[in-house]
Every structure is written in structure tokens, then in C-alpha cells.
Amino acid sequence: MGCMLPSPQRACPGAPPPSLPPAEDLLFEILLRLPPDPDCLHRAALVCRRWRRLIHGQAFLPRFRAFHRTPPVLGFYHNSRAVGPSFVALAAPAGAGPSLVFGDGDWSLLGCRHGRVLLRSGPGWLQLLVWDPVTGHRSCVRLGRLAGHVRACNAAVLGHQDTRRDGSFRVAFVFTGEGRASACLYSSETAAWGRLITAGTARCGDVGTKPSALAGDALYWVLDDGDILELDMGKETLAVVEPPPPDALTLYGRSSIQLMASPDGALGLAVMDVFSLQLWAREADGVASTSSWVLRKSIDLDVFVPMPLPCAGGRVILVPPVRLLGVDEGGISAFIWTIEGIFMLHLEDEMLMKKVAASRMVDFVYPYSSFYVAGDGGLGSSAGTGMLKIVLVVKVKMMVQFMEVDGCRIFGLQRCSRIGYASALLSPMSNSIALY
Amino acid sequence: MATGSGAAAAAADAEEKESGSRMITLTSNEGKAFVVTEASARQSATIRSMVDDGGCVDKGFPLPNVDSKTLARVIQYCDEHGNKEAHTVDERAALAKFDKDFIAELDADKAFLYDVTMAANYLHIQGLFALTTQCIADTIKGKTPEEIRTAFGIEYDLTAQDEEEIKEEDTHA
Structure with a gap:
């Protein structure tokens, strides 16, 4: 850059403030x-x-x-059986920020990503709800009738990273059964589901209930047979990819694996081995365009090993081990359950831990990150900043469209939720999938 | 520096070069010379690339865009970050403390803060540039547009059309 201009004014009481350099x-x-x-x-x-x-x-x-990169983790959601979706904040909001608590108990959580929370109507898979806790806005995305062979479903939400348009989102819906896997992508920009994507694999297991991981332009879910299902959103392909190493599977058990995004963008997985958290990553093998799983880190959680009791009555006291509850979307921190309570563990620093809640019996949690709630509660007062206003306008228009086009069909779907076999999607005018 | 003749001097010179402890002269736009260690000067990507290109280390580097007062302050930062280690937790904490005090002092004299920011940009001293620009950004946050204008001596120059646009945005609430 150019020359240093002499500052016109020096600080002295009463003088006008110095001007910013013009560069x-x-x-x-x-x-x-x-x-x-x-x-x-x-x-x-x-x-x-x-x-x-x-x-x-x-x-x-x-x-x-890009500069601010990773939004902060604000807390986590969990599906409490008693009261429906609940939110546990990492820090009490100072000031009147937006309420991150979802007030409606009829929905179950599926996951959080890019500032949005994805829920599904319960029971059954009739519709999905994309909720932005910061703006408070909700968008309903209807699902069509599921085929009779479908045994398991899962879904993920993500922002439109490529177009970078605020307020728009995508939803990926996967369903499996009888050894087959299929998926569909919904875009809020077209308010329609895309084509049906079917895995070419001979047979595969059923998709699990844990939230997906996003790595690159692909979403990943764990299948109940330990394999991993990959939905490449760019190529619109669905495939079963390299499973975690067999020794890892037998050692930890298939159900304990949590897929995650590694900070370097690779697909990772976290798994708890008694009192140690193991972090694996799927690394590409140079030119051979294959990948293999590499153990990247093992975080020692011995601090939670109970002290041996002095009493010698021969009684064995069983202490529940540490459990992995979830990893945030950026692969920055993990939430772990211990007998002492739920802790947030910073994966890079390894031992930076913070107790965030008393012990609760939750299976897993959905960490929620967003930019737009500053610690100072800045958003509460900003109920109408330019950026947020535009987001709201876009979404409200979309909502109206949903109601006009599809408003009356929800009941019809509820009445006949068990039909036929999965094969096709409907017209682009509709925002629902029909599976026959 | 160290331009003496003889094998011993040459060896010492080589050793100094090895350890990055050569001395480098920086000259302000007022002609004042500042002698700094190479490690300190290498905090500046601009000087670093000139040194690595086999530039005129012995002749020193004239800096026509930086005045003496600003250069002295910039060198204070570079000395601290270039000559001190930052391997242990304690060392890093000491550097963080230095940065905090350094920027607090600069913040009290905004015109000088801007001069140092411009110099950090010109010399490509990444750490110092991040420190000073963040300090200026912190001044902006939490202020109303009017307060920002007052703080930075900015004139209100939005046209009627701009105001119309802003009104338009606001009514979308």
C-alpha cells in the first residue's frame, strides 16, 4: 500500500478526533x-x-x-423423553437474547448445522421442520409416504454454502430397508425435492439414528452393520464407503461410533474406549484415490476413573464409564457424559474441559453453533438488523408458498402412511416426496 | 555490522548468520538509523523477503514511509516477538501480556495507533497488524453510527437515495 500520510491531528483535549487513514x-x-x-x-x-x-x-x-470461520458452540439440544426437545446453554445469556428453547414437544431432534435445527414430526416420518433459533423462523418440509420396505430414516440440514445466500438451506433425507439405501435432497431455493438417489451397492445395513457428519461436499451416516453411507451432494450419488477399521469396530462396538468433521475437512470419527476418547480420520492414500482410517489422537480421560474404595467388603461397585454424547459440527469439541455430569471437551487442547450440566440420562446430544448470538445478547436488541430482516422476508414468503401449495395434504398423508415401494419423486411444484 | 577481515571474523559472521543474530539497520524517513537484530527485523515480511533475496543487509533498509517515532514503536514490538522465545506456556503468556500493554498504550493516542497500523501494513508485520486493526474494530463495536462518525472524524455523506434504501431495508422487518 501507499505512503504514510502525516496524521492531521494529534490527540489533545477538545481537538477533533484523528481521522482513519484513507487506505x-x-x-x-x-x-x-x-x-x-x-x-x-x-x-x-x-x-x-x-x-x-x-x-x-x-x-x-x-x-x-472466512475470517470468523467457526461459529461458537452455544449449547446443545437433546431429546428428553419427558418434555420433548430441550436446550442446555453453555453460558447463561447476558441480556435478552433469542430463546433457543424449542417450545413444542411433538417434535424430535435430528441434528443441527449451520445455525439451524432439524426436527421431525413424531411419531413417524411425516414432515421435517427446519428451525433457526436465532431468527425464530420455522420452515416445514413435508415428506411423502414412505414405502413399506423402509425400516430406518435419518435426515440432515445444511446451509447453502455454495451460493452463500442467507436464509436458504438444504435438507438431505436418507432411508434404508431390505438392504437398499436411497436419499433425496431438498432445496429451500426451489422449495422442492430433487431426484431420488439410490445406492448402487448390493446390500447395505439400515441407517442409524445418530446425526450425520459433513465433510467436503458429502454427508455421512453410520449404518447398523458398521458401514458408512456417503451422500455426495455435488455428484448426487449414494454409496457405502470404507468402514472404520475392523479392530476399532470390535473393540468399541458399532453403536458407539460418532462420525464427525475433522478440523482439516476430512471425515473423522470419535469413539470412547473406556476412559479414553479416540479420534480417527479417513485419509486419502495419495494417487490411488482410496482412503484408509488413521488413528489421529487418543485423549486420556483417566480423571474420571473412580478412586478405589477403601472398604474391603468384597463388594464390587459398578461405575458407569464415560460416554461420548456428541461432537459439534466443526469437530472442535465433544460432549461427554460422566457420573459427575456432562462435560464439554475441547478436542484440540485435549484437556480443556468445562462442566456444562448435571448428569442426565441422555443418549446423545446435538451441539448447536451459531454466529448470531453474541455473548452480550446482541441479537435480542437486533430484532431488525438488515441481514436478519432479509432472511425473515425470504423465509416468510416460502412459508406462505408451502401453505398454499400443500397446506391441505398433510391429513391425507397421515391417513395412508403405509404404501407401496420407493421409486419416484413428484412434481417440482411440490415440496414433498412421494414414494410408491 | 561484523565486516571485519580474517578467518575468525568470517567464522563469527557465518555463525551469526546461522543463528539469525546479524544486525540490520532500518532508517526512518527522517534519516534516523535504528539497529535491530535480524530476528527482530524478520518479523516484517517485507524486510524478510529483501534479506532472503540476498539484499543489501550491510547497507541497511531505508523506510521512506515510516517516521522515527512510529518506527521506534514498531521495533519495540518486533524486538519482543523476534528476540523472545514462545515455546512454553509461560513464555506465551508473557508475550500476550506484552501485547495487551502495548496496545493499551497505543489506544490512548489514536493518531499514533493509525500510524503504527499503517506501518505494520506497509512492513507486513502480521501480528502487529492484527493487533492494531482488532483494536480499532473494538472501538467501532457497540457504537451507534453517529458515535462511530464522531470517534473517527467521519462526515455524514449518505445521499437521499442511500437513505431511501436504508428505509426500505428497515421496513422489511
Whole structure:
């Protein structure tokens, strides 16, 4: 960049404040470092034409997101059998932030990603709900009738990373049965399901209930036979990929594996081996375009091994081991259940732990991360910042469209939820899948 | 520095080069010379690339865009980060403490803070640039547009059309 201009004013009481240097790249770098809170950006865009032009420029938002990269984990959701979906916050919000608690008990959680929470109507698989806790907005995505052979389903939500349009999302729905696996992608931009994607594999197991992992442009689920199902969203293919190493499967048991995104973008898995958390990653083998699983890290959790009791009555006291409850979408932290309570474990620092809740009997948790709730509760007051407003407008329009097009069909589906065999999808005008 | 003749001097020179402890002269736009260790000077990517390109280490580096006061402060940062180790937790904590005090002092004199930021940008001193720009960004956050204008001496120049656009955005709430 250019020359150093002499500062026009030096700080002295009563004097006007010194002006920022005129260099555009410098201002750009400064604005990038504003906190990831839309309210703050909105106010900065109202300062003057130059600031407004920079913030509204095409280059800014992608750089801003890249700079702030990982949104903070705000807490986790879990499916409590008693009261429906519940939220456990990592820190009590200071100020009036949005409520992250889902108030409706008729839905079960499927997962969280890119600031959204995905739920399904219960019982059965009739419709999915994409909820943005920060804006409070809900979008219903209807599922069609499931074929009789379908034994297991799962689904995942994700933002539209490629177009980077705020407010738009995709939903991936997978279903398995009788050795077959199929999937479908829904886009909020077209408000329609895409084509039916079927795995070419001879036979595969049923999809598990654990949340998916996103690595690259593919989603992954664990199947009940220990294999891993890969949905490549770019190529729109579904395949069974290299399972975790057999010794890992026999050692840990198939049900204890949790897929995750490794911080370097590879597919990873976390698994608890008594009092040690093992982190594996699927690494590409150079030119051979194959992959293999490599043990990357083993985090010692001996701190939770109970002290041997001094009493010698010959009585054995069984202490439940540490259990892995979930890993956040960025692969940054894991939540573990211990007899002391639920802890958040920072995977990179290994021992940075924080107790986040008293012990609860939950099977697994769905960590939720989002940019738009600052610790200072900034969003509560920003019920109408530019960015959020636009998001809301887009979504409200979509919601209206759903109701007009499909509003009356929900009951019909409920009445005849068991039919036929999976093969086709419906018209692009509809936002539901029909499976015959 | 160390341009003496003889085998011993050459050996010492080689050794110094090896350990990165050569001395380098930086000259401000007022002609004032500052002698710093190479490790300190290498905090600047601009100087680092000139040194690595076999540049004129002996002649020193004139910096026509940086005044003496700013350069002295920049060197204070580079000395701390270039000459001290940051391997242990304690060492890193000491550096973090230095950064905190360094930026707090700069923040009290905004014009000087901007000068140092410009110099850090010009010399490509990544750590210092991140520190000062973050400090300026922290001044912006939590302020209303009017307060931001006051703090940075910015004139209100939004046109009627801009205001119309803003109103449009607001009514979408």
C-alpha cells in the first residue's frame, strides 16, 4: 500500500478526533474484525458511503465469514423423553437474547448445522421442520409416504454454502430397508425435492439414528452393520464407503461410533474406549484415490476413573464409564457424559474441559453453533438488523408458498402412511416426496 | 555490522548468520538509523523477503514511509516477538501480556495507533497488524453510527437515495 500520510491531528483535549487513514484495504481489514453480529455490521454500514459500499460489496461477506470461520458452540439440544426437545446453554445469556428453547414437544431432534435445527414430526416420518433459533423462523418440509420396505430414516440440514445466500438451506433425507439405501435432497431455493438417489451397492445395513457428519461436499451416516453411507451432494450419488477399521469396530462396538468433521475437512470419527476418547480420520492414500482410517489422537480421560474404595467388603461397585454424547459440527469439541455430569471437551487442547450440566440420562446430544448470538445478547436488541430482516422476508414468503401449495395434504398423508415401494419423486411444484 | 577481515571474523559472521543474530539497520524517513537484530527485523515480511533475496543487509533498509517515532514503536514490538522465545506456556503468556500493554498504550493516542497500523501494513508485520486493526474494530463495536462518525472524524455523506434504501431495508422487518 501507499505512503504514510502525516496524521492531521494529534490527540489533545477538545481537538477533533484523528481521522482513519484513507487506505481502503486497511478499512476493509478493520471491518472484517468487527464481531460476527449482524447488528454491529448493520450499524457500521450506516456510517458513511464508503463504509456502506465496502460492507455491501461482494467481497466483504465471504471474507467476513472466512475470517470468523467457526461459529461458537452455544449449547446443545437433546431429546428428553419427558418434555420433548430441550436446550442446555453453555453460558447463561447476558441480556435478552433469542430463546433457543424449542417450545413444542411433538417434535424430535435430528441434528443441527449451520445455525439451524432439524426436527421431525413424531411419531413417524411425516414432515421435517427446519428451525433457526436465532431468527425464530420455522420452515416445514413435508415428506411423502414412505414405502413399506423402509425400516430406518435419518435426515440432515445444511446451509447453502455454495451460493452463500442467507436464509436458504438444504435438507438431505436418507432411508434404508431390505438392504437398499436411497436419499433425496431438498432445496429451500426451489422449495422442492430433487431426484431420488439410490445406492448402487448390493446390500447395505439400515441407517442409524445418530446425526450425520459433513465433510467436503458429502454427508455421512453410520449404518447398523458398521458401514458408512456417503451422500455426495455435488455428484448426487449414494454409496457405502470404507468402514472404520475392523479392530476399532470390535473393540468399541458399532453403536458407539460418532462420525464427525475433522478440523482439516476430512471425515473423522470419535469413539470412547473406556476412559479414553479416540479420534480417527479417513485419509486419502495419495494417487490411488482410496482412503484408509488413521488413528489421529487418543485423549486420556483417566480423571474420571473412580478412586478405589477403601472398604474391603468384597463388594464390587459398578461405575458407569464415560460416554461420548456428541461432537459439534466443526469437530472442535465433544460432549461427554460422566457420573459427575456432562462435560464439554475441547478436542484440540485435549484437556480443556468445562462442566456444562448435571448428569442426565441422555443418549446423545446435538451441539448447536451459531454466529448470531453474541455473548452480550446482541441479537435480542437486533430484532431488525438488515441481514436478519432479509432472511425473515425470504423465509416468510416460502412459508406462505408451502401453505398454499400443500397446506391441505398433510391429513391425507397421515391417513395412508403405509404404501407401496420407493421409486419416484413428484412434481417440482411440490415440496414433498412421494414414494410408491 | 561484523565486516571485519580474517578467518575468525568470517567464522563469527557465518555463525551469526546461522543463528539469525546479524544486525540490520532500518532508517526512518527522517534519516534516523535504528539497529535491530535480524530476528527482530524478520518479523516484517517485507524486510524478510529483501534479506532472503540476498539484499543489501550491510547497507541497511531505508523506510521512506515510516517516521522515527512510529518506527521506534514498531521495533519495540518486533524486538519482543523476534528476540523472545514462545515455546512454553509461560513464555506465551508473557508475550500476550506484552501485547495487551502495548496496545493499551497505543489506544490512548489514536493518531499514533493509525500510524503504527499503517506501518505494520506497509512492513507486513502480521501480528502487529492484527493487533492494531482488532483494536480499532473494538472501538467501532457497540457504537451507534453517529458515535462511530464522531470517534473517527467521519462526515455524514449518505445521499437521499442511500437513505431511501436504508428505509426500505428497515421496513422489511
